[in-house]
Amino acid sequence: MIAAILRWLKAFFRPPRQERLDLSRRALLLAAVSGAGAASVARIGATEGRHNFSPALIRPPGAVAEDEFLARCVRCGECMRVCPTNALQPARGEGGWTALWTPVLNMKTGYCEYECNLCSQVCPTHAIESLTLEQKQKVRIGTAFFDRNRCLPYASARTCIVCEEHCPTPKKAIWFEEVSVLRPDGQRITVKQPRVDLELCTGCGICENKCPIADERGVRVTSVGESRHPKNQILLSLGSDGLMGY
Amino acid sequence: MARPRTPAVVWIRRASQTGFFLLFLYLFLQTVYKPVNQTGKGVKLFFQLDPLTALSSGVSARSLASGLLLGGITLLVTVLMGRWFCGWVCPFGALHNAITAWRSGRVKEKIASGGYSRWQTSKYYLLALMLAGCLFGLNLFGLLDPFSFFYRSLATVVFPAFNDLVTAAFTWVYQADPGVGRLKAAAVTEPVYEVLRRNVLSASQQRFLGTLLIALLFAAVVLLNLYRARFWCRYVCPLGALLGVAGKNPALRLKRNDQACNDCGLCVADCQGGANPAGAGSWKPSECFYCWNCRAACPRQALSFGFGAGREAELVAVQGAKEKAR
Numbered sequence: 001m002i003a004a005i006l007r008w009l010k011a012f013f014r015p016p017r018q019e020r021l022d023l024s025r026r027a028l029l030l031a032a033v034s035g036a037g038a039a040s041v042a043r044i045g046a047t048e049g050r051h052n053f054s055p056a057l058i059r060p061p062g063a064v065a066e067d068e069f070l071a072r073c074v075r076c077g078e079c080m081r082v083c084p085t086n087a088l089q090p091a092r093g094e095g096g097w098t099a100l101w102t103p104v105l106n107m108k109t110g111y112c113e114y115e116c117n118l119c120s121q122v123c124p125t126h127a128i129e130s131l132t133l134e135q136k137q138k139v140r141i142g143t144a145f146f147d148r149n150r151c152l153p154y155a156s157a158r159t160c161i162v163c164e165e166h167c168p169t170p171k172k173a174i175w176f177e178e179v180s181v182l183r184p185d186g187q188r189i190t191v192k193q194p195r196v197d198l199e200l201c202t203g204c205g206i207c208e209n210k211c212p213i214a215d216e217r218g219v220r221v222t223s224v225g226e227s228r229h230p231k232n233q234i235l236l237s238l239g240s241d242g243l244m245g246y
Numbered sequence: 247m248a249r250p251r252t253p254a255v256v257w258i259r260r261a262s263q264t265g266f267f268l269l270f271l272y273l274f275l276q277t278v279y280k281p282v283n284q285t286g287k288g289v290k291l292f293f294q295l296d297p298l299t300a301l302s303s304g305v306s307a308r309s310l311a312s313g314l315l316l317g318g319i320t321l322l323v324t325v326l327m328g329r330w331f332c333g334w335v336c337p338f339g340a341l342h343n344a345i346t347a348w349r350s351g352r353v354k355e356k357i358a359s360g361g362y363s364r365w366q367t368s369k370y371y372l373l374a375l376m377l378a379g380c381l382f383g384l385n386l387f388g389l390l391d392p393f394s395f396f397y398r399s400l401a402t403v404v405f406p407a408f409n410d411l412v413t414a415a416f417t418w419v420y421q422a423d424p425g426v427g428r429l430k431a432a433a434v435t436e437p438v439y440e441v442l443r444r445n446v447l448s449a450s451q452q453r454f455l456g457t458l459l460i461a462l463l464f465a466a467v468v469l470l471n472l473y474r475a476r477f478w479c480r481y482v483c484p485l486g487a488l489l490g491v492a493g494k495n496p497a498l499r500l501k502r503n504d505q506a507c508n509d510c511g512l513c514v515a516d517c518q519g520g521a522n523p524a525g526a527g528s529w530k531p532s533e534c535f536y537c538w539n540c541r542a543a544c545p546r547q548a549l550s551f552g553f554g555a556g557r558e559a560e561l562v563a564v565q566g567a568k569e570k571a572r
Contacts, residue, residue: 008495008497011495012494012495020494021367021370021490021491021494021532022364022366022367022530023367023370023371024367027367027371028370028371028374030371031371031372031374031375031378032374032375032377032378033378034375034378035374035375035376035377035378035379035380035381035382035384036378036379036381036382038375038379038384038386039378039379039380039381039382039383039384040382042383042384043382043383043384067383068307070383070384070385071303071306071307071380071383071385072303072306072307072309072311072385073385073388074293074299074302074303074385074387074388074391074394075388075389075394075398076293076388076391076393076394076397076398077394077397077398077400077401077402078277078289078290078293078397078401080398080401080402080454081274081277081278081397081400081401081405081452082277082278082279082285082289084278084279084449086450086452086453086454089454089455089456090398090402090454090455090456090457090460092455092456098384098386100389101388101389101398101460102388106455109453109454109455115282115283116279116283117283118279118283118284118285121284121285122277122285122289122290123290124290124293124294124299124311124313124314125293125299125303125311125314126311127303133283
């Protein structure tokens with residue numbers, strides 16, 4: 001019995017000639033060096049999400065820091081399949097070439113549903129860490145910003161409160177300043193001009209998704225402020241509350 | 247020469263492939279929002295069975311998600327039984343197998359093109375390249391891992407297209423409602439649509455950005471089966487390469503009765519992996535999917551699978567000894 005096992009072991013490491021894998025050592029070395037070289041090209045690049053923060057690189061809630069995320073993600077698409085709002089999309093340029101087809105959120109096709117953590121439930125490699133719903137609701141994936149040149153109460157003296165109505169956080173992350181503005185017919189009206197509370201916004205993107213300006217929205221989410229990255233932050237002390245988030 | 251009866255083991259293999267393929271589709275359909283905030287059970291199963299998922303994530307992130315240890319079982323079985331997984335379990339392999347079996351072509355051409363080619367080593371170099379990348383933190387396996395490739399293509403291209411076509415077809419029948427006299431088509435199609443809508447179709451049509459490349463690659467990989475049997479599995483699949491390395495000296499082996507064999511080459515025509523079942527001692531265990539097609543094709547029953555070092559290995563040993571003695 002033992003002799004048979006030993007014979008088998010010997011044959012495993014030195015099989016008969018025709019049963020070998022037929023690999024050339026030179027080609028194998030070349031392949032390994034190419035792989036290491038590609039990795040090094042990826043490491044030295046000013047890669048989106050690591051050094052040169054890309055506003056569009058919004059990762060699902062629970063996603064680990066970008067280096068670790070790319071190391072773990074196998075781009076299977078389970079999260080994209082399960083996302084109930086169709087927000088998760090296969091990345092193209094958002095995260096550079098090493099991030100091709102990894103999941104990013106697009107707030108025009110969908111938004112991050114406040115009562116859902118399915119992407120973290122289905123991720124097989126924990127590139128998106130398993131979070132309870134309560135944990136997930138505190139994770140920030142980005143921050144919303146108003147575009148005063150497009151947002152209706154600013155740009156066109158019209159009433160609109162759609163974003164504030166949809167904002168899902170317990171205390172709304174969008175607040176208003178009532179301002180008296182001049183309409184085209186010369187009448188003065190009071191409109192509510194929205195602002196984002198940087199402390200409360202989670203970057204879920206429902207404001208951008210529901211914004212009535214169909215092409216380039218009046219409020220847009222970018223990745224800054226994401227919980228997973230200590231450096232992709234608004235690096236200013238915010239009054240008495242200290243550094244926001246961190 | 248009449249084709250011999252297909253042995254039962256081939257039918258069992260086909261049933262196993264069909265079963266795992268359907269399980270893959272079922273789990274895919276279960277990967278949806280179910281009230282409240284849940285999916286179906288076990289939707290990660292195939293990725294957990296895939297040792298490449300564990301290896302690539304584990305090596306490049308230096309940490310391993312718990313469920314992925316299941317892949318170790320796949321590897322252990324492979325050490326004993328070779329690339330059995332490719333021929334019996336892999337749902338992507340089952341798809342390639344079906345298309346390979348469906349293609350037309352004369353037996354002579356299949357014999358000429360079905361044998362082992364040195365190009366089949368390309369998958370091992372690809373594995374080495376990507377593994378070296380992983381050591382330095384670049385994990386590109388997801389681009390070519392068979393389950394990732396298949397799932398991603400299904401999720402972003404094939405299923406949304408299916409969903410769109412089915413919905414459009416049923417909507418057309420409902421609106422036009424063709425029929426003969428009082429017999430209306432919609433009376434039949436609407437209940438069918440209701441069943442599909444509840445169990446298969448998306449709650450709303452999913453749309454994805456930049457899917458053209460994913461679609462073209464998927465179509466190419468599927469169509470390449472018409473050029474070579476199971477092209478993806480032979481030349482590309484990095485999981486196949488990993489299993490080929492693990493299963494390069496399996497306990498379950500192909501044995502050849504040299505007296506019965508007349509070198510007709512019919513076994514090569516149906517060989518899925520390009521494992522060279524014909525010829526004395528030419529069988530390549532790391533390319534064999536254990537599909538039993540060679541055994542089924544052989545009109546003289548010269549081939550069989552069995553455990554332990556077989557006649558063939560002994561013959562080689564005897565030849566080796568003779569050469570040494572010279």
